Amino acid sequence: MHETMVIMRRELHSYFISPIAYVFGVLFLGGQMWMASVGIEQGGIAAPYLFFAMLPQVFLFVLPALTMRLWAEERKLGTLELLMTFPVRIEQLVMGKFLAALSFLTLLMSLTVILPITMSVYGDVDWGPVLAAYVGSLLMASAYLSVGMFWSSMTRDQIIAMLLSLTSLIALYALGMPAFLMVLSQSDKIPEFVVSILGAISPYKYFLSIARGVFDSRDLIYYMSFCGFFLYANSLVLKARRVKG
Amino acid sequence: MDLASKNTSSRPYLSGSALSMALQVCLVLIILGEVVYLSGKYRVRADLTEDGLYSLTESTQRVLEGLEERLLIEAYFSPDAELPTSFREPREMLRNLLDEYVQSSGGKIILQYFDPKTDAALRERATRIGIEPDQTRNDEMGGVSLQELWQGFRLRYGGNRQKVIPRIDFRAASSTSGYERLLTPVIKSLTVTVKPRIGVIAYPSPPADQVGMLNQADLEVERGYEVLQEWPQVSDHYEFVKVSINVGEHIPDNLAALLLIRPKLLSDRQKYVIDQYLMRGGKLVVFADTDDYSLGQQKLMYQRKMKFDDDASRDKFVDQLLSYGVKVGTNIVMDAAPDAKVPMIITIPVGQRLQGLPLESYPFWFHPVDADWAQQAQLAARQPDGRVDPQLADRYSRLFEPGVDPEVSKSLGAPEFFWPCRVELADPMPKGVEGKVLLRTSPWAMEWEPPFKMHPATNQTDVRFIQGAINSFATKWKNMLGSEPRQQIGLMAEVQGGLRSFFAGKPMPLPEGEYRGEEEESRLIREDKSQQDTTVPVDPKAAGAEVAEGQQGPPAPVQAAQGDDAYADEPDMILESPAGTQVVVIGDTDFIRDDLVGRLYMNIGGPTSVRTAPIFFANLLDWLAGDQDLFQLRSKVGKIRTLELLEYDPMQGGTIQEHSEQVRDKGFLLRSMVQVFAPTVLLIWGMVVFMRRRTAKREFLTGVGA
Numbered sequence: 049m050h051e052t053m054v055i056m057r058r059e060l061h062s063y064f065i066s067p068i069a070y071v072f073g074v075l076f077l078g079g080q081m082w083m084a085s086v087g088i089e090q091g092g093i094a095a096p097y098l099f100f101a102m103l104p105q106v107f108l109f110v111l112p113a114l115t116m117r118l119w120a121e122e123r124k125l126g127t128l129e130l131l132m133t134f135p136v137r138i139e140q141l142v143m144g145k146f147l148a149a150l151s152f153l154t155l156l157m158s159l160t161v162i163l164p165i166t167m168s169v170y171g172d173v174d175w176g177p178v179l180a181a182y183v184g185s186l187l188m189a190s191a192y193l194s195v196g197m198f199w200s201s202m203t204r205d206q207i208i209a210m211l212l213s214l215t216s217l218i219a220l221y222a223l224g225m226p227a228f229l230m231v232l233s234q235s236d237k238i239p240e241f242v243v244s245i246l247g248a249i250s251p252y253k254y255f256l257s258i259a260r261g262v263f264d265s266r267d268l269i270y271y272m273s274f275c276g277f278f279l280y281a282n283s284l285v286l287k288a289r290r291v292k293g
Numbered sequence: 294m295d296l297a298s299k300n301t302s303s304r305p306y307l308s309g310s311a312l313s314m315a316l317q318v319c320l321v322l323i324i325l326g327e328v329v330y331l332s333g334k335y336r337v338r339a340d341l342t343e344d345g346l347y348s349l350t351e352s353t354q355r356v357l358e359g360l361e362e363r364l365l366i367e368a369y370f371s372p373d374a375e376l377p378t379s380f381r382e383p384r385e386m387l388r389n390l391l392d393e394y395v396q397s398s399g400g401k402i403i404l405q406y407f408d409p410k411t412d413a414a415l416r417e418r419a420t421r422i423g424i425e426p427d428q429t430r431n432d433e434m435g436g437v438s439l440q441e442l443w444q445g446f447r448l449r450y451g452g453n454r455q456k457v458i459p460r461i462d463f464r465a466a467s468s469t470s471g472y473e474r475l476l477t478p479v480i481k482s483l484t485v486t487v488k489p490r491i492g493v494i495a496y497p498s499p500p501a502d503q504v505g506m507l508n509q510a511d512l513e514v515e516r517g518y519e520v521l522q523e524w525p526q527v528s529d530h531y532e533f534v535k536v537s538i539n540v541g542e543h544i545p546d547n548l549a550a551l552l553l554i555r556p557k558l559l560s561d562r563q564k565y566v567i568d569q570y571l572m573r574g575g576k577l578v579v580f581a582d583t584d585d586y587s588l589g590q591q592k593l594m595y596q597r598k599m600k601f602d603d604d605a606s607r608d609k610f611v612d613q614l615l616s617y618g619v620k621v622g623t624n625i626v627m628d629a630a631p632d633a634k635v636p637m638i639i640t641i642p643v644g645q646r647l648q649g650l651p652l653e654s655y656p657f658w659f660h661p662v663d664a665d666w667a668q669q670a671q672l673a674a675r676q677p678d679g680r681v682d683p684q685l686a687d688r689y690s691r692l693f694e695p696g697v698d699p700e701v702s703k704s705l706g707a708p709e710f711f712w713p714c715r716v717e718l719a720d721p722m723p724k725g726v727e728g729k730v731l732l733r734t735s736p737w738a739m740e741w742e743p744p745f746k747m748h749p750a751t752n753q754t755d756v757r758f759i760q761g762a763i764n765s766f767a768t769k770w771k772n773m774l775g776s777e778p779r780q781q782i783g784l785m786a787e788v789q790g791g792l793r794s795f796f797a798g799k800p801m802p803l804p805e806g807e808y809r810g811e812e813e814e815s816r817l818i819r820e821d822k823s824q825q826d827t828t829v830p831v832d833p834k835a836a837g838a839e840v841a842e843g844q845q846g847p848p849a850p851v852q853a854a855q856g857d858d859a860y861a862d863e864p865d866m867i868l869e870s871p872a873g874t875q876v877v878v879i880g881d882t883d884f885i886r887d888d889l890v891g892r893l894y895m896n897i898g899g900p901t902s903v904r905t906a907p908i909f910f911a912n913l914l915d916w917l918a919g920d921q922d923l924f925q926l927r928s929k930v931g932k933i934r935t936l937e938l939l940e941y942d943p944m945q946g947g948t949i950q951e952h953s954e955q956v957r958d959k960g961f962l963l964r965s966m967v968q969v970f971a972p973t974v975l976l977i978w979g980m981v982v983f984m985r986r987r988t989a990k991r992e993f994l995t996g997v998g999a
Contacts, residue, residue: 176341
């Protein structure tokens with residue numbers, strides 16, 4: 049655990065000294081708050097629905113940008129081999145980088161609390177669903193980050209890593225859209241049970257369930273399994289690379 | 294990707310490793326998939342919403358606990374994959390709710406899903422038992438087509454009782470509780486063998502033009518009060534019995550409650566039988582209107598004088614209610630709080646058509662607001678110059694109470710009222726009786742002596758003059774309201790306890806206008822005179838009468854009839870009711886009128902009470918009948934949480950348009966603040982980090998002498 053935390057601190061530090069992270073952060077916060085604050089008007093609902101409604105789409109583009117460099121840059125700069133020589137297990141390395149990315153995102157998200165706080169001054173905000181939506185957002189972000197990290201470990205080119213992450217996340221997002229599933233179900237070539245399984249894969253679907261204010265053990269277990277699988281796959285790729293030398 | 298190795302010497306090892314990895318990945322994937330699948334079957338949920346919007350209510354839990362036999366729920370559903378996009382989430386919510394029912398029932402509920410579209414026999418069975426598909430227009434796939442969607446239920450309880458819900462509209466609910474309100478009452482009705490009986494004494498009024506009060510045809514219909522009684526959520530659970538007291542018959546005792554709707558021209562005998570019904574422990578709800586206005590297609594709003602008592606009455610009905618502890622006013626009540634507003638649209642004839650003009654405020658139609666008005670004391674104490682009178686604010690903060698009683702009315706709900714009257718508790722209250730005002734106006738309320746016409750643009754048919762008439766109407770009530778101190782006015786009250794008969798010590802009213810005690814008194818006087826003549830002392834008790842002791846308190850009534858009494862079988866007067874006798878008085882009848890509940894005026898912009906009256910009515914019955922199950926269930930609605938950037942004082946600060954502009958400005962300011970806050974904090978942080986690093990770099994370079 050200690051080793052994981054050391055890796056996490058090192059990674060987190062690298063975020064804070066990277067101008068690119070700030071640029072992304074400002075763009076993410078600025079854009080998101082610009083659109084979400086439209087709901088502040090007399091008679092508007094005292095809940096940041098708009099903010100959380102747009103978050104899954106915004107994450108699709110922001111998170112691959114955050115994760116693209118995690119492994120790809122190490123490989124490009126040749127520091128991955130150096131990292132591998134550290135007295136830490138690969139799983140600890142993966143976990144440390146994952147937690148660093150998640151912590152950076154949590155920090156960005158914490159700055160958006162100004163929106164529900166402002167609303168609570170002028171209305172009766174139901175904090176339960178707001179809290180659930182924040183937790184749900186971070187869980188969904190964890191899932192996206194784990195996918196992004198996996199693709200970053202597969203290539204040394206950051207842009208390719210980002211494009212692969214983006215494509216797979218868009219596909220996962222689409223699987224959570226009923227309209228897309230309907231198209232699939234109307235295709236004769238895809239059996240109904242496959243459509244059902246595909247529909248159950250999307251992190252977006254589980255985010256919607258949590259964001260309305262309900263913590264369901266199923267949703268939490270799904271996110272843990274999803275992240276666990278991609279982080280495990282990530283460490284397998286790195287192990288394979290170490291074996292290959 | 295460069296996973297494949299070009300090093301041929303290590304190829305067999307790597308191939309084995311890749312195979313092993315692939316197998317590991319597959320294994321992990323299968324295990325995790327299974328875990329997720331099982332977690333969907335055995336799940337724990339925590340509903341964080343303040344109103345418990347996604348949890349089963351205690352009411353449903355109680356209904357499920359009350360299941361003595363097995364309940365089989367057959368759900369006839371089209372596959373989820375075939376549903377239009379917008380119906381998927383409601384279906385998911387419904388499935389989740391059904392899961393909750395099964396899990397909470399402790400094995401009493403068995404849920405089976407059927408897809409009528411897959412099997413002709415299933416489809417035939419579904420149709421035979423009364424399940425109907427919904428024909429929905431689907432234009433999502435590029436073309437427009439009619440789609441057949443099934444979402445109906447058959448509930449079978451204990452083998453011999455069943456109910457069918459032909460279809461549940463996909464638009465019926467926006468939250469789990471919406472579906473719960475549809476399903477739980479049906480389950481409840483399956484478990485109930487005998488429906489409680491509700492007695493109804495109603496006085497519908499004929500159309501205004503039939504009573505000769507209108508020279509204009511306003512197409513007013515007769516006002517009945519039966520639509521609510523036929524509402525399935527009510528009729529499934531209660532049997533309504535029309536009770537006649539026209540010739541003074543006694544009210545049956547086997548009623549769960551008696552509804553006295555719009556009482557008018559009551560004779561003393563009728564008041565007496567109502568009184569005696571209460572004295573036998575009955576529960577009474579009075580929907581009272583002290584005044585009444587016509588409301589036809591043109592909404593002319595002419596006054597129709599109301600009288601509770603017939604001309605021959607010696608005792609007034611309001612005094613009778615007062616003796617039980619409820620005071621009913623004679624004026625109509627208005628409430629000017631913006632939150633209490635019920636929309637009103639004035640219909641203006643434009644050529645051959647009628648055009649609607651939304652009114653900024655018509656304070657005689659309103660609903661009690663679920664708000665703690667004590668928190669508005671500062672606003673209410675604001676003087677015309679904008680200054681707040683601290684003493685007044687302090688007094689108001691102690692005086693003002695919630696508009697909706699938090700214990701009872703919060704669950705009952707609050708209906709929309711139309712020209713209601715004041716209903717308060719008597720001061721002092723009768724001994725042994727406790728009471729509570731359940732619904733109140735906001736502090737921006739007052740009573741108004743009923744005028745002949747209540748239309749804001751009375752007599753104006755010319756569009757050019759209507760706006761002026763509306764403005765002068767608003768100015769009039771605002772001036773009147775401004776000249777009075779802020780006050781809350783009661784609209785619904787409940788008293789409970791051992792009530793004393795209103796007729797105690799009075800002659801007993803008999804049918805056909807006779808009074809027993811009076812005859813008896815006269816006879817005693819006559820006998821007394823004759824006895825004085827013969828000097829033989831007479832004990833009045835021996836003659837069958839009880840005389841009050843020493844003139845203290847009202848004299849007791851006559852206990853026995855004389856041999857030649859035509860009403861010898863008339864029961865003795867009961868003087869006091871058992872403890873727990875309940876009287877509820879509501880200061881309006883319009884909101885339960887058939888034409889308002891039935892949305893008769895919807896095509897001309899309202900009014901209608903359909904949004905709140907049915908739920909309130911059903912809850913009221915459940916409350917009186919002591920059935921907490923459905924009472925709590927129906928009232929479970931999410932609180933409306935809206936932003937209020939600026940308070941609007943009806944007595945201060947210009948028109949609503951001016952207020953809207955101020956709100957827009959403030960909204961823009963807040964939005965701008967929220968928009969720039971987070972990015973600015975991050976930017977400042979970044980700059981601080983950048984400066985520190987630059988300083989550190991300089992110091993380092995200085996240190997190494999570069």
